[in-house]
Amino acid sequence: MTKEMKIVYKELSSEQREELLQTLKNRFEKNMNRHEGVDWANVQAKLEANDEKLWSLHQMEETGGEPDVVGYDQEKDEYIFYDCSAESPKGRRKVCYDRAALEARKKHKPETSAIDMATEMGIGMLTEEQYRELQKLEAFDKKTSSWVKTPSDIRERGGALFCDFRFGHVFVYHNGADSYYGGRGFRGSLRV
Structure with a gap:
């Protein structure tokens, strides 16, 4: 029997909001290759209008994820953030799958x-497909690995998937879902 998780959003102080928005803006401007054609003013307006999403981005930042915009869904009018830290986020390592x-x-x-x-952070885990898309932007996880959302048929058999980047390629592996390592965490995604 699994315990149901509930997201407990906490309001950020005005100082935390300001600091986070400045951090995100600086990262956005420094890494334009990740989001060509996207205007920061539009992203910021969306963020300022959604306290819960801003809180989730704060959680991503606090755990070492270095979230950044990696795309825009025109149909849904949503900006897509992924963790863009060079290695799997430090504050999210040493965890089993579920x-x-x-x-x-x-x-x-x-x-x-x-x-x-x-x-608990209000984010999704990257799927294998999203992980591969992220790796097209630049090389991530050259020394670490990241759990990815695992298909139910694999999970039902006790396994879980993780990915990394070695030798110029993305590799997908499997492990027992109960395993955990100091160099394995997970990367998140958030739509705003």
Whole structure:
């Protein structure tokens, strides 16, 4: 039996909001290759109108994800943020895949799981396809690896998927969902 996770959004102080918006703007301007044709003023207007999304981005930033805009969905009028830290976010490593895997461990349990942490932060985990898209922008996870959203048929058999970038290529691997390592975390996504 799994425990249902509930997102508890906390309001950012005006100082936290200002600092986060400035950090995101600086990163946006420094990495224009990630979002050609996107205007920061439009992104900022969306962020300022949505406290919950801003809170989630703050969580991404606080855990070392270095979120940045990687796309724009014209149909839904949403900006897409992914974690763009060079390596898997430091504050999200040493986690197994999900709650069921965490509960199944008898010894040496990690503090939480990737799925639980993403849910608590109000973000999604990258899928394999999203991970591959991110890697087209620049090389990430050259020394670490990141859990990715695992198809249910694999998860039902006890496994989970993770990816990294080695030898100029994206590699997808499998592990027991209950495993965890100091060099493996997860990358998140958020639409605003």
